[in-house]
Amino acid sequence: MKTFEYRTATGLADGLEPGAVFLAGGTNLVDLMKLGVATPDVLVDVTRLPLDQVTELPGGGVRIGSAVRNSDLAADRRIRTGYPVLSQALLAGASGQLRNMATTGGNLLQRTRCRYFMDATMPCNKHLPGSGCPAREGDHRNLAVLGGSDACIATHPSDMAVALAALDAVVQIDGPAGSRSIPVTDLHRLPGDTPERDTALEHGELITAVDLPVLPVAARSAYRKARDRASYAFAVGAVAAALEVKDGLVHDVRLAFGAVAPKPWRALAAEQALRGQPATRESFLAAADAELAAAQPLRDNAYKVTLIRNLTAATLSALTGDVR
Amino acid sequence: MTNTLSRAVGSPLARLEGPAKVSGAARYAAEYPQDQMAYAWIVPSPVPRGRLDAVLTDPAEEDDVLVVLWHGNAPHLEKSDDPELAVLQSDRIAYRGQPVALVVARTLEGARRAAQVVQLDITAEDHDVELRADHPDLHTPDEVVPGVPADTATGDVDAALATAPATVDVTYSTPALHNNPMEPHATIARWDGEDLVLYDSNQHPSGIAKTLGTVFGLPAERVHVIAEHIGGGFGSKGSARPNAVLAAMGSWVTGRPVQLALPRQAMFSMVGHRAPTVQRIRIGASLDGELTAIDHESWTQTSRLFEFVESPGVVTRSMYPVPNLRTSHRVVPLDVPTPRWMRGPGEAPGMVALECALDELAIRLDLDPVELRARSANPGYLSCLRRGAERFGWSGRDNRPRQRREGDWWIGTGMAGATYPANAMPSTARVRALGHDGYEVAIGAADLGTGARTILAQIAADELGVPVDDVHIRIGDSTLPVASVAGGSSGSASWGWAVTGACRALRESGDDEATFDTTELVGKMPTDRHAYGAHFAEVRVDAVTGEVRVSRLFGMYDTGRILNPRTARSQFIGGMVMGIGMALHEESVLDPALGAWVNHDLAEYHIPAHADVEQIDAEWLDEPAADLNPMGAKGIGEIGIVGSPAAIVNAVWHATGVRIRDLPVRLDKLLPSL
């Protein structure tokens, strides 16, 4: 593992010299450093910055500090009642020990689990631009059916991010050029020809918080994750959903898919297809199909299309029945 | 708890080293502090086949580095019977991940970094890593594990199959699997003058000493192997692995003690694997379920270095009496690491095909799967079937598939038989009377976490007529009397026999010390004896996602005398949990183009998590096999993984009506048919 310097960030927007990166819980970054996939010269620890609180925003909604631990966020009363999909997504991820370390910012910015990416001795356009994408012909059972490119079909592995995408969350960013905010759905990029760039962040930009808007529909929301074992496994398909039904018709809906695309996949086409429709399994399936029409499955990941279709219908149906 | 029981054998004594392990006091191989320790890291080959022309390093950049060894500068080693141990001796690359260089540095980080940036000058060659049942290079091996003929035939199988009123003809496949004990292989090597000292994680200290002696041209007694505590092995630590040789080589060259602890990724290359298998099985039967013919054909792979042949067909030779029986094995050498033993080698994959095929036969005959087996079962097996079925609540089962649904879950049950040979191997034990301090019992055995140390103390206590607290067990050291490998479910029988003999000799002689060697007795032991069992599973399959959960798993065993019900239970259910993994989770995923298993860590190579194990239990008949050994014991370490995967696969069929013949059974395979 490459020798590196370590320092604690003292204030926001310190900026970063070339070769420096932020360190939060370290549960992804340090693994990648040991594997030789990440080779930073300097680690700037952001966990001592005053970003570890969940607070209420003046106009309603909730601000989640980027250093809030995943386990604390999942347990937060405001999240559990106002945005249950987020709490459920967090608890479906990783293990208790990992959630105690992992932070909101780090979770959003964790890198793909594509097996070639995680091995520095293998070709991969994401860790070594231009070296090729062996996954396309090789192991892609858990890689993208939506949003991929010839250069890369990696999936974003986060559960939390899928819930945030469904919740219209907004990412607060501070950087050398000032602060800005972007919808969480614009944070991650699609790979195109430059899969080495995961996100819209510039070097040195720090995520300070994630804001959840006032969103009544979110009170009735759920996360459902399918995986290869009962616990401690990344999703092979996941759905985050929020639903409000009035008079048997879909009044409001939020839908996002996980483990199918290089980013948490907000299913806008499906939402569009659902609004005003009867809240029935048939409509839910039709909506999923509207979104999945763009899917480009490969040899071994076509099951994801069926899986997401089934999960969408099951999750929305369950929310219909939920009369809390 | 004080151990003043009049009979220690048969009592549920807790593991003697348990407190030391949970408090961190117990030392594993890499944990022995050494002065001036240096750290080694392996440079694995990035190609599966080719020639290493040169290793280029920039020592100025890596000032921690003491030496980078490769075949251009490594010391010469003598040949052993395992070509994988001829590390850094030639320019040939036989598989991806093979050690082609070794960095030894003052710090672990320095060694790891230097290994990552070392420049290898390699001429890659075309490779072939794919097992196919029609591979042109398939051949009949000289022998298969455990040293038995590749092919057998009795009766006229073709005629019997042609005339059988009921037949099945099915092909099952099992993937490459990796042992993955919690503690990866690790060694600290130190040269004391011309003597080699190795703290090494292994299943056979005296065997490792002998092999390392051969490799370094030393008599075995000049090599001292210490393996006090071992974090599992599942067969992968049964013989010396390259880590021990490389650490010793690094220490020789640098003059310092050298620690080499393999990272998890390296557990997928040089330490062995269970080879993938393709098995075609044909069964002929009468309409009332009498088995008239079985043909069990297997195809598997080995490396270019060494012919190790996984043997699924061997179990079929003894499981059921069949007048017309043929078994065959074909193997193809590929550019892959050498496969080796993994818990239940041969039996575990073989019983997937045999016991799933029997389930398919029972369906065809409209017979209950327990009844079908009962018709051909010997008395011990029959008791397991009957009592197991009763304990599990099998009776009244609707044999039709896809009948029970609760919410989103399809629910079903399945069962399968189990067996494992009753083995013992020659061993020697020594007992010394220590006056008021009790007795010291010494034997070069290894405790992989199984409880071996504990049951040896129980055996000795009873033979000496003293409480267990008065017995001090010394194991895990090659300088102790030579013991057999902790493998083949033979440890308790082999070592317990030697300990019994030594204790009896001490009592009878009245001396302060006695030694007993079982070689002669073991030679006279019957070799055709087996343990039997029956596994029962209840599964549920999510109709939405295809996810499978094992709601209940139960094993009933006929394994002779049970020496300690607590440690026995953990062996049985441990094997069954591994059976859940084999049925549902474990698979080393091959990338044919790169020639690599790509899911080489425990985040991606799934073994069951706690949440995957719901209700699990084991019971046993506890009928001593008095004619086998003085304890009347049969091995219990492996039988739990033999048949339990088939019980689960059969239960998945019963739940859903979908028959998966390609393990592991995963949601992507089930979903299209749900």
Ligand SMILES: Cc1cc2nc3c(=O)[nH]c(=O)nc-3n(C[C@H](O)[C@H](O)[C@H](O)COP(=O)(O)OP(=O)(O)OC[C@H]3O[C@@H](n4cnc5c(N)ncnc54)[C@H](O)[C@@H]3O)c2cc1C
């Ligand atoms: C075995 C295993 C299983 C797992 N299973 C799951 C799972 O099922 N579901 C799931 O969702 N996740 C899972 N994870 C991933 C886990 O959730 C992430 O590793 C974790 O969320 C990362 O958070 P961290 O704070 O440790 O990030 P770090 O590792 O510290 O950082 C990750 C990245 O984010 C950057 N970064 C961190 N904070 C900021 C910030 N404030 N501003 C800008 N950049 C920042 C870092 O520079 C780095 O590039 C698993 C991980 C492991 C090891």
Ligand code: SF4
């Ligand atoms: S899918 Fe992306 S991350 Fe995976 S190998 Fe291809 S380029 Fe690399």
